[in-house]
Amino acid sequence: MTDKICVGALAGAFGVHGEVRLKSFTADPEAIADYVPLTSEDGERIFDQIQLTRSLKNGFAARISGIGSKEEADALKGLQLFAPRDVLPNLPDDEFYHTDLMGLAVFDSGGALLGRVHAVQNHGAEDLLELQVPGSSKTVLMPFTLAVVPTVDLSAGRIIADPPEGLFD
Numbered sequence: 001m002t003d004k005i006c007v008g009a010l011a012g013a014f015g016v017h018g019e020v021r022l023k024s025f026t027a028d029p030e031a032i033a034d035y036v037p038l039t040s041e042d043g044e045r046i047f048d049q050i051q052l053t054r055s056l057k058n059g060f061a062a063r064i065s066g067i068g069s070k071e072e073a074d075a076l077k078g079l080q081l082f083a084p085r086d087v088l089p090n091l092p093d094d095e096f097y098h099t100d101l102m103g104l105a106v107f108d109s110g111g112a113l114l115g116r117v118h119a120v121q122n123h124g125a126e127d128l129l130e131l132q133v134p135g136s137s138k139t140v141l142m143p144f145t146l147a148v149v150p151t152v153d154l155s156a157g158r159i160i161a162d163p164p165e166g167l168f169d
Contacts, residue, residue: 004082013073035083
């Protein structure tokens with residue numbers, strides 16, 4: 001498990017005075033400001049102050065330390081923001097940080113390898129595990145529900161799944 005969790009991303013400038021468009025990936029979107037300092041993935045950029053100034057569609061307008069102009073904000077478009085794992089809340093047993101699922105092997109209930117988690121996606125209804133099928137460039141989207149994925153064993157690095165009929169045909 002990684003010691004940093006992606007909690008948001010910068011989506012470019014908002015206005016001309018250095019505000020940014022901020023997408024929050026936290027359960028309570030406004031809580032992203034509670035997890036400062038946030039860093040870039042490589043740790044080279046550190047943002048120790050975030051002030052949410054208004055809600056926007058798909059996020060917030062925010063003032064972030066070290067960003068004072070539209071050009072600086074636009075230059076950071078797409079930058080993911082990471083918080084140390086130890087400042088984030090502990091999750092219940094049936095919830096997981098997406099980063100912890102990445103790369104896990106997924107087996108069916110008979111022990112056959114179905115693939116590895118390549119990504120976790122959410123398009124509004126429920127999380128989907130994108131599995132890289134072994135020996136192929138093909139990926140499959142599998143619902144990440146208790147009925148389909150009854151077991152996630154982070155310590156063993158595996159997931160046991162009961163995929164819907166025909167998903168892997």
